[in-house]
Amino acid sequence: MSAGGSNVLLTPDQAAERLAIPKRTLMDSYQRWKLRHVRVGKHIRFRERDVESWIDSQTVEP
Numbered sequence: 001m002s003a004g005g006s007n008v009l010l011t012p013d014q015a016a017e018r019l020a021i022p023k024r025t026l027m028d029s030y031q032r033w034k035l036r037h038v039r040v041g042k043h044i045r046f047r048e049r050d051v052e053s054w055i056d057s058q059t060v061e062p
Contacts, residue, residue: 009038009045018051 016023027044030037036050 006048008048009040010048010051012044012046015046015051018048019055 010018012023012026016026019026026035029035030044030046033054035046035054038045038047
């Protein structure tokens with residue numbers, strides 16, 4: 001796991017903003033992408049560190 005990020009929980013809007021994608025794309029794809037998430041009741045949240053780690057895992061070296 002990446003050393004960056006924290007345990008701060010991000011809303012789908014915040015996570016989508018961090019990924020620079022529309023919220024709808026995130027909500028349609030996060031399970032297929034295996035982006036780790038947390039359920040808080042009926043709500044989905046994303047740990048900041050998990051979003052950062054997922055971004056790192058998607059990075060393609062030239």
